[in-house]
Amino acid sequence: MSGNFLVYIDQFKGQALPTSWEVLSAAHYLAEKLGGSIYALALGEASQAVAEMAYQYGVEQALYCDDPSLADYRPEPYTALVSKIAQEKGVGVLLFPTTSRGREVAAMCAVDLQGGVMPDVTELEVVDGKIIATRPVYAGKLLAKAVCDVEPAIITTRVRAFKKPQGDASRAGVAQRVDAVMAEGDIRTKVTGYAQAGGGVSLTDANVIVSGGRGVSNNPNLTPPADMDEKQAEIWRAQQGFKLVGELAAVLGGAVGASRAAVDAGYIPYAHQVGQTGKVVSPDLYIACGISGAIQHQAGMRSSKIIVAINKDPDAPIFKLARYGVVGDLYAILPPLTEAFRKRLGK
């Protein structure tokens, strides 16, 4: 591999996604081994300030384009511009964060540039001048090594897999504006609006996740309103349980997760699902409440640093992964646990 490095800084309305800076760590590691300069690129509304933040993490040059045609993310104009910059700057390796946008533009640039794409990479090494990327496959049940035999190699790094580099505010610079490639009239899509999600901490970025499973509906002491049928009452009970899960998550500054069973039963929206057909997460602390730990759920959270399991069933498979376990009722344990953290964290 030879050539320069292009790092795509993913941003939304002037806010860089935190994982974007982690990509610069991966770029610095590769540049040290292979030589070459690092360029950073941010596209979209208010992207100049985002691009300029890259200077403090050490880049040769930051580039941006805030052309109105790029105000909202659309893959075609974004890809066209990233591909053009890669060619102009003699780029041998393109790096993206594994966000919905990053993964997509990476995939499409690979077609434009006849490069090889290796998404969602957790480790990089350089052997005999070749990049060997490690990526979890089968939702992390296995690790595959990937090698790209052509240039450019196109890599997306998994959220939280690489450490954000130390910033140095004294390294500042002015980003260079580049022109859009596609004219608005040639773009076949139009973004007409946004509907915001409920907010809160994003699961994949979260340092702490508190998750609930089937067990959250399992409190016979609660009396649901009289006019509810059986299914409504079950969901009502589950929502009381998720309230406790949410309170603990809030005190810990974390996000709320859920098992597939809880999502399929209608207790909580799909956006919270952790597992093979949900989100794959690796927080520092994962607290599983009323989750038995099916193999598909484990696939989504097994790389968490410290796992805590609270479950009534002492034989639940989740205990095999857990550093700490409580065999007991989450309804009894969660309120005093939330209180205990509130005291310790001064909240």
Add this chain to the structure above:
Amino acid sequence: MNIVVCVKQVPDSAAKVVAEGGRVTWGDAPLVLNPWDEFAVEAALILQEATDANVTVISVGGESTKEALKTALAMGCGQAILISDPALEGADSRAIAQVLSAAIQKIGDVDVAFFGKQAIDGDMGVTAAQTGRFLGWPVLSLASTIKLEGDKLVIERSIEEGRQIVESKLPAVISVSKDIGEPRYPSFMGIRKASRANIPVWSLADLGIHAPTPLVRWPDVVNPPAREVKTEIITGDSPQQIAEQLADKIMEEKVL
């Protein structure tokens, strides 16, 4: 209107997948229609019901892949095509996307090509985007709702920040998120029809292309390092006492 759904056959999500000598094994677990692709089939059938479209399900794979195609037929797809060629052994995602785009072109007059978000084996999540790029069609990924309004599609996409609402001209490539709704079960009639279906097989020669050169190799696959966990069960006389102890233990881990 003509709709194509691109699907993949994968080991069941409950399979115990193990690496042995650099190869992936899954014991006697069944091969199934990729779970994410069930949502793509569902989305295609929702659009079909609204427009009276033809739905063709296609896949690249060996003879056994016909079983995954039959699942999609049983759910309600009209016809299936298998693309199979020994020269595709070791194909990478880009090569598969090139083959799928050639097949979509051969089918002809296709308005929408649906994909799942990713396959649960390789977890690449790039095939929809790459196929769209080869076709030169707009790519609308992670769709949670899809409507046809006149001659354009109106799509809500599930992204990190919530939902993005996008209008697109046809033809287009759409990848589907789980928010589209629970995939339907195959009907009894559907299963009977699927079991009798004669699925045509297209080779690369039928598509008029040569095997694309793979650009990414997978020299090795390994089992992840075993998690060395010693589980400590916290006990106590009361939930309060257990909670206090557990909080202390977690604080000592210095993760907060």
